[in-house]
Each structure stands twice: as C-alpha cells, then as structure tokens.
Amino acid sequence: MDVGWFLAASALIFTLGAAGVLTRRSPLVILLCVELMLNAANLSLIAFARMHGNHDGQIFALIVMVVAACEVTVGLGVIVAMQRRRLPIDVDEMQELRG
Amino acid sequence: MNSIRLFAWLTLLFPLAGCIAIALVGRRLPARGAGWLGTGALALSFASAIGALLALLDQAHDERQIVAVAWDYAHSAGIDAQLSLLVDPLSVFMILVVSGVSMLIHLYSISYIASDAGYVRFFAYLNFFVFSMLLLVLAGNFIVLIIGWAFVGAASYMLISFWYRRGTATRAGIKAFVINVLGDVGLVLGTLFIFKHVGTLDFLGTFEAARTEFAPGDADLTAGLILVLVGAFAKSAQIPLHTWLPDAMEGPTPVSALIHAATMVTAGVYLIARMHPLFELAPAAADVGAIIGCLTLLVAGTIAIAVTDLKRVIAYSTMSQIGYMIMAVSAGAYVAGMFHLMTHAFFKALLFMAAGSVIAAMAGQQNLDRMGGFRKTMPFTFGCMVIGGLALAGIPPFSGFFSKDEILLLIGDRGGWYWILYVAGYVGAFLTGIYTFRMIFRAFFGEPVPEARELEGGHLHHAEVPTNPATGEVEDTDVGFPGPEHHIAEREPTMKIAMGLLALLAIGGGVLQIPRVTHVIDHFLEPTFHDSALYERHPSDGLITFGLLLGAAVGLAGIAVAYLIWVRRPQIAVAARARLAPLHKLFVNKWYFDELIDTLVVRPARWFGAWAQQTFERVFVNGMLVGGTSGVVRAGSSAVRAAQTGFLRYYALLIVAGLVVLTFYFLMNA
C-alpha cells in the first residue's frame, strides 16, 4: 500500500482533532481531541519509518505515546481538582486571563 | 623662580585644606577648635604670601611676571585651558591684603560667633571663601578667573544666608546670587568677545596679542569690555547692580567685614586693574567705568546719610569707596586704586568689627535710632570706631587720607572732563565725613540707652525672646539662627587683638605712599603696569598741595557738620528732615532702585513664568506631548488587549490560524 495514503489519513485525523479542540467546550473532550492529534502524528511517524526503512520513527512514536500519557495524567488531574473545588467544567467559564 | 610658584600654590591651598579639615573633623574638636584651625590655615596662607613676596622681590625688576601651571585641562577646539596662576606684583599685593585681612577677621570671629550652632560650618565656609578669592586673584587665564569668580559668588551666597532659617537672610542670599549670576554672564560673554579675536585665554598671551589684534577704540573690544564691566559692577556693587549689598548685611558681621568690605567687592577693581592693557585700548569702556564709579560714590553717600541701620550705613559707605576705586582704575590711576583698596580693607574691616561689637552689646539690634551713649562702657570699641571713621573720612595722617587723595590727584591730573569727577570726588568726601561721624555720634554719644546702662552695671544685655531685628519675627537660638550668646570686644581678647592690629594698620598704612615722599607701592607694582600709557604721571606740585589741603578740609568739615547736628543741636536734623522731606524720602528708599528693578525685571519675569506654566507647560507639554504619547500608547495597548479575550478556544484558534499561515508561507516558497 502506498505510504501516501497513510499520510493522507493522518492529515485528516489531525484536522478533525484540531476542529474538535476549537469547537468543544468540555475540557475532557478537548483533551480527547488533543489525543487524536497526537495519534495522527504518530501515524505519520510510523508511515515515514516504513518508508525510509529505519526504526527512528517508531521509537519517536513510542516516546510520543509516553508524553501523551503524562499529559493526560496531568490534564485529568487538573480536571479532577476543578471538580473538587466545584468549578464549572467548561473552558468558556474560565476567563481569568482576560486582559 | 620655583620657590615663587611653590609659595603661590601654598597660599592657595592652605585655605582649601583648612576648609576640608574643618569640614571633616571640626565637630570633634573642642569648643573653639574649628575657629583656631581656620585661623591657623589662614595664618599659614599669609606666611606663604609673604614668602611669595620675598621671593618675588628676589627677582630682577623686569622678570616679575611668572606663570605657574599645574596641568592642562584641555586643548580642544582651539581653547587652551590650563590650571595656571599668574604670580606678579599685582596678584602678590592682592594675596597679601586678602590673606592678611582674612586672617585677622578669622581671629575676630573665633570669639564673635562662638555660641552659634553653626560654628564649624561658618569657618569651613569662610576658609572656602578665602580660597576662592585667592584663586580669583592668582588666576593666570580667563578660565581660572571665571572659576574663582563663580566660587566667590557661591561662598557669598552660603555666608549671607548663613542663618538659613531666617526668611530675610535667605531672600538676601538669593538676591545676591541672582545679581552675581548676571555679572557672571557678562564676564563670560565679555571673555568670549575678547577670545574670538585674540585666540588665547591666557592673560599674558591676551595682553600681548591685543596690542596687534585690536586697533584703539575697536568696537568688539569695547563691547566685550563693557560686558566684563557688567561682571565687575555686579561683584563690586556698583549702580545699577548694587541692590544686593545692603541686603547682604543679613549675614553675620565677620562675613560683612570680610566679603562685603575687604575682599569680594574689590574683585571688580582687581579685574579692571588686571585688564588695564585692554581697557587702555578701548577708552570708551574705561570711561563707562569711571562714570559709573562716580555716580555710585555720590548716590551711595547720599543714602548713607539717611538710613538708620548701622551695618547698612557701613555697607553704603563701602559702595561709595569702591566707587572711588573703580573710578581710579578706570581712569588709569591703578596704583592709587590698589592703594585705596588696601587701606579701605583695613579701616572698613575695622569699622565692621567695631559695629559688630556694638550690635552684640545691643543683643542683635542694629537700628541707630535705638543706640546711644556707649562711649563710657565700650571704650575700646569706641576708639576703634573713631580710628576707622577718621581713616574713612580722609583725615590726615590716617591711611585713608593718603589713598583717597592720591586717587583724586591723579584724576584731576588727567584733565578734560575728568575735572567733573574730581569735584564729585570731593563732594563725596564731604558726605563721607558726615555719614561716618553721624553713625559714630549717634551710637556712642548722647544719653545711654537701656542696653548701655545694663552694660554699665557689668551685665551684657540679652533679649528674653530672640527676634529677627528687622522684622520682629520670633526665632529660637538653634541651628540656622544666631546663637544665644553675644560677644563684645571689651570681653574677648581675640577680638581685641584683631581690631587692634587693624587699627594700627589703618593709622599707619598711609606711610607707604605719601606723595613726593615714599613710593613703595608705586615701585612694587611697576612691573605689572609699566606697559600702561597712563602710568607715568607727574602731577604738578601745586595740584598735590591743593589736593591735600582740600581733602583734609572737606573731611574735617564733614565731621564738624555731623558734630553740630547730632551732638549739639539734634533739632536741626529733625527740621531738615521736615523741610527736605521728598529728598529724605528718596535717600531712605535707596533712590528707589529696588522698586525699579522689581518693575523692570522681576515682575515681567514672574509674569512670563506664570504664562509659560499656564499656556505652554499645561497645554503643550502636559497635554500634547505627555498626554499625547501616553494616549497613543494607551490606545495601542487597548487595541492589543482586545486580543486577550480569556477564552481558551479563541487562543487555540489563534494557534491554528498561525499554523495555517506558516504552512501556507512555506508551501508558497517551496
């Protein structure tokens, strides 16, 4: 199978993830969409690894997976803390950074 | 040769070292230690001045103008700026007078100002002043002269407003300083005019070059010299820049004695004498000097007859005598002018010291109307005052007689319209006799006032509540105001010694230059002035004798008039005041110069300042420049702030948008 197809799929999934980040209001779902984007990048990496014939891409993809796991941990920890303090779980409510 | 330079530097540096030493350790010394330290520094300076004199006399007669250079400041833009001193007979003469009289005044001040909270500060300032004056006099080029000029003005300001919590004193200090600055501007501009043509700032170089550069009567030179004269008039309190001198009597009496009688006000005279080659090339400027000097001596004399503050009478007397000196050096009678400078320093300092003693007996009160009958209780002060008064009035054989006489003789000898100045000089001498002895008779003769009676009982009068003698404001005796104790000469040995020495000098100083008999000063100052066309003068014997007799006569006549009016028949004074009321009003109000300057200069300046603040500052600077720039910044920031909505998704959108733009850009370039 042409590696190009995989890359196209990766691009599609990436954009879907980006659209999700921009559109959804629940931080949980936003994090899920970020996961989508990361996975799309992983797919690209694996595809290129296959194309070049060395393992660098695969190792990179593994590390990306580790990073994604850490990021999910911390992000969910933040959401749990928000829930504990009875803050609304809605990114539009958190406007403290407003200038 | 080198010992002269060494002595010159030492003369200059001892007072400076004294000032710094007093400033650093003065407070840790015992009670009057700072005073003795200051006097000691001055004594060393005087000794160095004598050393310089002796070393100079060792030189051959023609080689007596020596330049001592410390270092070069700059050689940029064609200006040769060096720290250089010119040691020649004129400057040695001046440093002897300055350091000698200053030393005696320091000695006097040790006791006079003893209980003041600012004792240490006083001596530090006084030493600094002497250093500045010596710097001015020893200057070898225009730059050092201007530096010394400025320092002297600063020292004068610091000392006039010495009692800085008194409003009258600080106002007087500011007035003196502002008028001084005006003079400074004149001096600097005049220097510029001269430098433009001559190309060097060094004195000897300038005088050399001036002979070739300037034709006699050159317009630029005249203009430059008139500007220099503005400086001289401001410093020497000549009309119309004289209004600061009477107000400067707010300072302590030793300050008045030193700065405003003996030394600083003579700086203008020194300046003209030093620049005599230039003045001889521009006779118009010299004539301006002579006329102003003459006017001043008359106007000041008339005012002195009418005012009632003891120190102000002496101040106007100073103004008048300086008028004589300026007239002399402008008319080419350089030696006579310098001789009168010297004798005037002696007897005027003596008069101020005696006046200080009387004022101390009056517990700070200076009004002649409230003084009287101190003759029996203060004999020493009385004696000194009389000696000083006789010298001032020009009675033979006192020193003032010979010096004033010499001036008028040489002015008469010049002939032409100078005869008017000659006559005016003798009228002034008559007035001098009157006001001097008016002062003495009113303070020492007549019924003893309460303070004198207290002193008879052996008790020095002290005011219960210290007040400002001029305005009656209540004060205290802490720092910034006069101290609680007053010291009179009869009780303080240092004051007696200082006054005694000056009295001796006032009596005997005249022997240095008796016409046709001794020519000590003439001979000594010749190397400086030998290039002057007006120097070699041989007045006729007849004129000499006539002048001597006339001088003695008018002086005695003045004293007689004063005796008649103020001792014998006081009602004459009252009647005269009633009949000549407008004239009296004119004199008492100092010929309305203060009001004139206020209308011509002060009010427009104040109006301009107010207008500038209202219109220019408020609208333009604050509104447009400051408000405008900050408004622009604020508008810009609020525009940028619109991008900070606080919404996470909006920020994420911006990230994606940025990513799109970047990818687009790289695609286009690929």
Add this chain to the structure above:
Amino acid sequence: MGAVLFFVAATGAVAGAIGVVVLRNPFYSVLALVGHLLSLAALFLLLHAEFVAVAQVIVYAGAVMVLYVFVVAYVGGQAEPLGPRAGHGLKAAAAVLGGMLFILLSIATLGSGLGFMDTRGAVVPPSFGSPTEIGALLLTKFVLPFEIAAFLLLIAAVAAVVLARRRGGLSAVEEQARYSAMDMLRPTYTGTMAEAVGDRRELPKSPPPEPDEDDRS
C-alpha cells in the same frame, strides 16, 4: 488484501475521530476514541510496526483510556450545553480554518515532497518493527530519550498526586488565619477600615474560623 485492510482500518479511525468530535456525551466520545485507537493499531500493523501497535493497544487503549473512563465517571459526563458562548464566529472560523489546514497539509505532504521519494516503501527485513529491533535501539542509540521519558513519567505521577490530593497538610495552614501574640493584646477593630473611617466599636470576641470542610465524598 492490504488495500482492503487499509480502507477498513482507515474508515474506523476516521469514524472514531468524527465520533470524538461530534458526540455530545463525553463518555461516548471516550468510547469513540477507543475504537479509533484500535483502528490505528491495525494501521500500524499494516506498516510493519508490530511492537508499536501492541504498545498502542495495551498502554494507550488499555491504560490511558481506562483512566479517562474513571475520570469521566467522577466528573460526571453531563451533556454539553448547546450554543457557543465564546463569540459568534468561532464555530464558523473553526470550520474554515480546519478545512484550510487539511488542504494545506495534504498538499504539503502529498504534493510536494513525495514525488522524490519512492512511496512504496523501502525493502525491509522480516524483523522490521519487532521488539528485538526496537529494544536494541532503545538501549543503544536512543538511550537518552528513553531515560528522559522515564523521568517524565515520574514527574507526571508526582504531579497527579499533588493535583489530586485532599486539602490537608500544608494547605490547612494557609487557610487558617494567621494570629500572632500581638493580636491578642490589640483591642479589636484596630487596623480595620472601620477604624480608619472613625467607627470604632467593640466586637464580641469571636473564635478564629475553622478550616473549610472541603471534600465530603
């Protein structure tokens, strides 16, 4: 055969992605992501990345998604309120930008560089993507990223504990009002705004407030 598998897996992945973005209930989104991950694992297998595929299933779909499920259960997966609050054009802008991004990425990857490359893929030995190979590389050429990734995991674990702890220990002190000995000696109401205004009253002595009862569950 490979093409068929590809299209099936790709469809699954894209469908999962769309599900994540579109579904209202967060729990359904999580499930959609799980499906997406499994499809992605299949795609990895097609690309000769066996180890990575297995790791994906075990770690990602197995552990991370389970974590997600727990959190969604705790937080409560209420359906998102409809209607965007953040600006009107946000949804439209998002759609437009997303489309542009896709087109650009496609052009970038497909159009520009791939012409130079042989996109059939290099000839690879059968052991390509096997754990042996991956392991060997992790311990030789990529040992540094490996170790740093371990550190990162440690930090994340600590962070999770810190974020999720109960309000006890240090924070209790912060919440308490700081009272010093001087406060006992000072009369009440000194140093307050009321005193500055000139209104000094005697308050009844009130005990210091107790620390907040923060978490009841």
